[in-house]
Amino acid sequence: MxxxxxxxxxxxxxAILPRLVDMFGKxxxxxxxxxxxxxxxxxxxxxxxxxxxxxxxxxSLGAEQMAAICKELQHKGESNDASxxxxxxxxxxxxxxxxxxxxxxx
Amino acid sequence: MRPFTNMRxxxxxxxxxxxxxxxxxxxxxxxxxGNVASNAQHNQQQATHAxxxxxxxxxxxxxxxxxxxxxxxxxxxxDEAFFQFTMNPNSSKDGLPKLQELSSHLHQHxxxxxxxxxxxxxxxxxxxxxxxxxxxxxxxxxxxSLSPGHWRQLAVDAHDTALEAREMLxxxxxxxxxxxxxxxxxxxxxxQQNANLASDMMERLNTIKQRSLLVAALLIVGLVxxxxxxxxxxxxxxxxxxxxxxxAEDAVKTKARFLATMSHEIRTPMNGVIGMTRLLxxxxxxxxxxxxxxxxxxxxxxxxxxxxDVLDFSKIEAGKLDLxxxxxxxxxxIEDVLNLMTSKALEKNLELAYAxxxxxxxxxxxxxxxxxxxxxxxxxxAIKFTEQGEITVFVMPRNHQGExxxxxxxxxxxxxxxxxxxxxxxxxxxxxxDNALTRRGEGTGLGLAISRxxxxxxxxxxxxxxxxxxxxxxxxxLKARRAEGKLKPFLHPDIPEIVGKRILIVExxxxxxxxxxxxxxxxxxxxxxxxxxxxxxxxxxxxxxYDIGLIDSxxxxxxxxxxxxxVRSRYxxxxxxxxxxxxxxxxxxxxxxxxxxxxxxxKPITRSRLFDSxxxxxxxxxxxxxxxxxxxxxxxxxxxxxxxLAEDNPINQIVATSIxxxxxxxxxxxxxxxxxxDALRKKxxxxxxxxxxxxxxxxxxxxxxxxxxxxxxxQPIIIAMTANAMExxxxxxxxxxxxxxxxxxxLPEAIEAALQRSLANLHPQAEPA
Numbered sequence: 001m002x003x004x005x006x007x008x009x010x011x012x013x014x015a016i017l018p019r020l021v022d023m024f025g026k027x028x029x030x031x032x033x034x035x036x037x038x039x040x041x042x043x044x045x046x047x048x049x050x051x052x053x054x055x056x057x058x059x060s061l062g063a064e065q066m067a068a069i070c071k072e073l074q075h076k077g078e079s080n081d082a083s084x085x086x087x088x089x090x091x092x093x094x095x096x097x098x099x100x101x102x103x104x105x106x
Numbered sequence: 107m108r109p110f111t112n113m114r115x116x117x118x119x120x121x122x123x124x125x126x127x128x129x130x131x132x133x134x135x136x137x138x139x140g141n142v143a144s145n146a147q148h149n150q151q152q153a154t155h156a157x158x159x160x161x162x163x164x165x166x167x168x169x170x171x172x173x174x175x176x177x178x179x180x181x182x183x184x185d186e187a188f189f190q191f192t193m194n195p196n197s198s199k200d201g202l203p204k205l206q207e208l209s210s211h212l213h214q215h216x217x218x219x220x221x222x223x224x225x226x227x228x229x230x231x232x233x234x235x236x237x238x239x240x241x242x243x244x245x246x247x248x249x250x251s252l253s254p255g256h257w258r259q260l261a262v263d264a265h266d267t268a269l270e271a272r273e274m275l276x277x278x279x280x281x282x283x284x285x286x287x288x289x290x291x292x293x294x295x296x297x298q299q300n301a302n303l304a305s306d307m308m309e310r311l312n313t314i315k316q317r318s319l320l321v322a323a324l325l326i327v328g329l330v331x332x333x334x335x336x337x338x339x340x341x342x343x344x345x346x347x348x349x350x351x352x353x354a355e356d357a358v359k360t361k362a363r364f365l366a367t368m369s370h371e372i373r374t375p376m377n378g379v380i381g382m383t384r385l386l387x388x389x390x391x392x393x394x395x396x397x398x399x400x401x402x403x404x405x406x407x408x409x410x411x412x413x414x415d416v417l418d419f420s421k422i423e424a425g426k427l428d429l430x431x432x433x434x435x436x437x438x439x440i441e442d443v444l445n446l447m448t449s450k451a452l453e454k455n456l457e458l459a460y461a462x463x464x465x466x467x468x469x470x471x472x473x474x475x476x477x478x479x480x481x482x483x484x485x486x487x488a489i490k491f492t493e494q495g496e497i498t499v500f501v502m503p504r505n506h507q508g509e510x511x512x513x514x515x516x517x518x519x520x521x522x523x524x525x526x527x528x529x530x531x532x533x534x535x536x537x538x539x540d541n542a543l544t545r546r547g548e549g550t551g552l553g554l555a556i557s558r559x560x561x562x563x564x565x566x567x568x569x570x571x572x573x574x575x576x577x578x579x580x581x582x583x584l585k586a587r588r589a590e591g592k593l594k595p596f597l598h599p600d601i602p603e604i605v606g607k608r609i610l611i612v613e614x615x616x617x618x619x620x621x622x623x624x625x626x627x628x629x630x631x632x633x634x635x636x637x638x639x640x641x642x643x644x645x646x647x648x649x650x651x652y653d654i655g656l657i658d659s660x661x662x663x664x665x666x667x668x669x670x671x672x673v674r675s676r677y678x679x680x681x682x683x684x685x686x687x688x689x690x691x692x693x694x695x696x697x698x699x700x701x702x703x704x705x706x707x708x709k710p711i712t713r714s715r716l717f718d719s720x721x722x723x724x725x726x727x728x729x730x731x732x733x734x735x736x737x738x739x740x741x742x743x744x745x746x747x748x749x750x751l752a753e754d755n756p757i758n759q760i761v762a763t764s765i766x767x768x769x770x771x772x773x774x775x776x777x778x779x780x781x782x783x784d785a786l787r788k789k790x791x792x793x794x795x796x797x798x799x800x801x802x803x804x805x806x807x808x809x810x811x812x813x814x815x816x817x818x819x820x821q822p823i824i825i826a827m828t829a830n831a832m833e834x835x836x837x838x839x840x841x842x843x844x845x846x847x848x849x850x851x852x853l854p855e856a857i858e859a860a861l862q863r864s865l866a867n868l869h870p871q872a873e874p875a
Contacts, residue, residue: 008851016764023757052799056755059850
């Protein structure tokens with residue numbers, strides 16, 4: 001699985017790409033913090049919602065790895081399963097900068 | 107008391123008791139009545155005998171009586187004649203003969219009398235009588251010798267003698283009467299005896315009657331008791347069985363539920379393990395670590411398949427698995443499976459090919475998912491156990507009656523084969539011909555057992571035959587009905603672009619050979635098939651011309667390129683286009699291939715790809731400009747629609763609107779389900795693209811609200827968009843009232859296809875040509 005798959009992006013009009021990447025850069029850190037906070041406070045349902053939202057962005061922009069982790073988090077949050085959440089959140093946070101950097105290269 | 111539960115023993119005891127009681131009754135009747143019968147016979151005989159005796163005695167008496175009368179008369183006559191003779195002074199010796207005649211008459215009668223003298227008449231009386239009658243006769247004889255003076259004395263003597271005789275006769279008569287009395291007595295006795303016997307018999311019969319009544323009553327009581335006991339036991343048995351059954355059913359249900367829950371519970375963390383492992387694989391690691399992680403990953407995936415198999419198997423065991431009956435496109439189903447398997451087959455350089463009998467309908471009624479499961483299993487096994495050679499799949503009609511078909515599937519491999527003693531047991535659960543393979547981490551041993559159950563549920567049977575070292579052949583049959591389904595373009599027979607085209611097929615693999623011929627002739631092409639390049643070259647050299655050539659890259663002696671070069675030496679790419687059928691890892695140099703061949707067709711050969719290839723080649727030739735012009739017109743220009751996009755994620759909003767923009771649609775945006783419903787209240791929309799998960803009101807609820815609240819003419823087409831690419835979600839969307847479903851990331855083609863599908867379903871006339 002790649003950090004960034006260009007497959008999804010290829011279908012988008014080139015003109016809107018910079019706007020999307022910019023938006024991704026502005027919304028994602030907030031969502032990441034959201035996820036982190038909900039994860040540590042144990043509000044798994046809220047965490048799942050945040051993860052879902054981030055997942056939507058990631059899927060649309062081809063951030064496959066981040067999307068996969070978000071999906072996992074969402075799933076765990078919905079099934080109220082706290083196991084391994086911190087690792088996922090840490091992983092998600094750590095690959096975000098690289099993913100965003102890849103996007104900006106486009 | 108512990109009730110009897112041995113059903114067989116119960117039956118045995120019951121029957122024995124019955125037979126015993128009936129036997130006793132029969133014996134009793136036999137003996138009692140047998141005695142009575144012999145008694146009756148004896149009595150009868152006795153009575154007859156007595157009567158006969160009486161009759162004889164009576165007759166004898168009659169004879170004797172007449173004899174006595176005659177005798178008496180003879181005496182009287184003689185006595186009287188004697189008297190008259192002697193008393194008459196005129197009598198002379200001339201009257202003697204008459205007396206003598208009477209005397210001889212008397213004598214005769216006396217003799218007769220003596221002959222018939224009754225046995226009980228007394229010998230003394232008989233002698234006296236004989237003497238008396240002798241004297242009487244002698245008196246007559248004496249009369250002749252005496253002088254008439256003595257006659258008178260003689261007459262007195264004769265008279266005395268006659269009197270004596272008369273007395274004796276009277277005595278005799280008296281005795282005879284006594285005899286008669288005796289006879290009568292004996293008759294009376296016999297009658298009395300008979301009567302006694304009859305009453306005796308009656309008494310006995312009465313006794314028998316009473317006894318048999320008693321025995322019958324006993325019998326009935328015994329039977330009723332035994333029946334009651336047995337029926338009690340039986341009821342108990344049935345109840346026990348029913349209880350056991352319900353317990354077992356509950357257990358099975360619990361088991362199935364448990365397994366379903368467990369496998370779900372296991373699957374979720376397993377996905378985590380696998381996901382994390384994948385993430386781990388992308389981080390920098392030493393070679394050793396990479397190996398370990400890869401092995402974790404493989405084991406994880408294997409574990410998942412095991413869980414899925416166990417879940418399937420327990421579902422089937424619990425009878426929870428229902429087969430669907432929906433139109434199933436048989437050929438596409440096989441092609442899908444082969445496509446999935448290609449990569450595995452390629453690792454070993456195995457050929458994959460299939461052929462379906464032309465008489466088999468395109469669509470049959472069946473469960474696509476389960477048929478695919480069986481095929482995946484059998485073909486997967488074939489690939490697993492085959493090191494080199496080919497895997498072929500054939501489908502043949504076995505029986506055909508009207509709309510009903512019995513199909514036979516054959517999956518052939520050229521693997522190591524299965525020992526004959528294992529052939530029977532491989533369809534049992536947890537059995538695999540080679541256990542080493544299970545240990546190697548491939549398969550659960552449940553695959554064939556699941557396949558067998560599924561085949562049996564489809565009214566078919568599954569079996570295998572194998573020759574060690576040559577290969578195996580798995581067969582399965584299933585019963586299916588012809589069904590109607592929506593044809594994909596390449597499934598139509600007689601495609602106008604292809605009809606009448608001459609196609610040269612050069613293919614040495616018999617299965618692929620067959621498949622290519624079937625497909626092409628199905629579309630209306632005229633095919634010429636050869637098995638080697640030299641054969642094909644000979645055909646071309648002799649002046650045959652073709653429209654398209656389909657060449658297998660794996661011809662013997664690697665002669666595919668050689669043949670291509672030969673063709674190109676005579677025809678250009680436009681005059682005789684060639685298509686190279688090659689596996690994805692084809693060894694031929696790409697540059698050369700591109701020079702000679704118009705197109706690659708990757709294996710396995712499927713109808714859809716072959717169709718695409720043929721149409722591409724033919725399209726290049728015909729340069730269909732009309733189509734390009736048409737496609738330049740955007741969908742939104744051809745088909746204006748008002749569109750609402752319900753999506754909370756700003757990035758996705760931009761993505762979706764920009765894609766719709768490209769298609770010449772301006773979409774309005776709702777941030778969540780509630781906003782979407784409110785927007786629809788303000789003005790009608792033709793189409794709503796609805797995200798499934800949104801804050802406040804999610805897509806499903808919004809859809810249900812819209813479907814419930816708005817009149818039919820305000821009902822929009824609702825198309826779901828979701829990142830949860832799961833089959834269950836799709837059904838949930840449709841159940842909520844959505845028209846269609848596309849998964850994220852959303853692609854222009856998906857949106858266009860969904861729009862066209864929904865519109866075609868709603869307004870068939872609006873479908874763009």
